[in-house]
Amino acid sequence: QSHPSNILVIDDEVATLKTLSARLQDMGHRVTTAATGREALALLRKQPFNIIIADIKLPDIGGLEILETTKELNPEVAVIMITSRASIEMAAEAINEGAYAYILKPGAMSELATIINYALREQKLLIENRKLVESLQRSNKSLEEVNKALERASHAKSDFMAKMSHELRTPLNVIIGFSELMLDQMPGEVNEEQRQCLDDILTSGQHLLGLINDVLDLSKIESGKVELRLRNIALGDVLQSLRNTMMPMLTPRKQSLDIEVEEGLPLVRADEAKVKQVFFNLVSNSARFTSDGGKLKIEAARKGN
Incomplete structure (x- = not known):
């Protein structure tokens, strides 16, 4: 029926x-x-x-x-x-x-009821299919609008990060630069107590600059705009430079950082600044959860072929 x-x-x-x-x-x-x-x-x-x-x-x-x-x-x-x-x-x-x-x-009129039943059934499927297509089109349009909004938000965030980079890095670089000049006693001699204060200022400034760089790098990663400066680097030299950077932060808590690099370790093709930053973050986090007087250690060795 x-x-x-x-x-x-x-x-x-x-x-x-x-x-x-x-x-x-x-x-x-x-x-x-x-x-x-x-x-x-x-x-x-x-x-x-x-x-x-x-x-x-x-x-x-x-x-x-x-x-x-x-x-x-x-x-x-x-x-x-x-x-x-x-x-x-x-x-x-x-x-x-x-x-x-x-x-x-007039002969085939008896088939009319069957034909109408099939026609209505097929028509119902066509209407449902059209509604599904229209619903899909509306969903696609909504997704496109959401994507455009996300792109606008991403651009706004990138603009904010760029402005923040300029506004924060400029005074920080001035603080770091003058701290280094005073530690080198360019303006005049400083006593031990003053040197300790300058060391603290320099260390804190460098740490804050590192945090700013981390935030900016994260923003670049999210936007797919990370730039890598690849070259052959000696991992031992990078880790030793890292140790020199980290020690002023570790010394107040009497923590130590040992670096062990296997002899004959081949050069690694990587972005030196990014590699150093990764290790800086790892050591900083480790130091935060290590008790006073604790020992931190980084080992670099060849594994497998």
């Missing part, structure tokens, strides 16, 4: 209109009739129909033109053509143009 639907029946034969209307109404459908093609086109433009049943030969406008107009107005409407045996070639052409089916009159 088919679900009730709106059906437009078009035929210039009054007897056929009455027979089809009665049969379709008995099946529970709402039926509208038209005796001419022009009348049918006017109805099509005024109200929606689920199924169109049209005689392929009408006195004014042919069934193929009605089919074309129907598909333009609503591609999901199922159009069933009624034809005589003399019009079988025209019916085949209608199928090629998008008609759902054709039935021969």
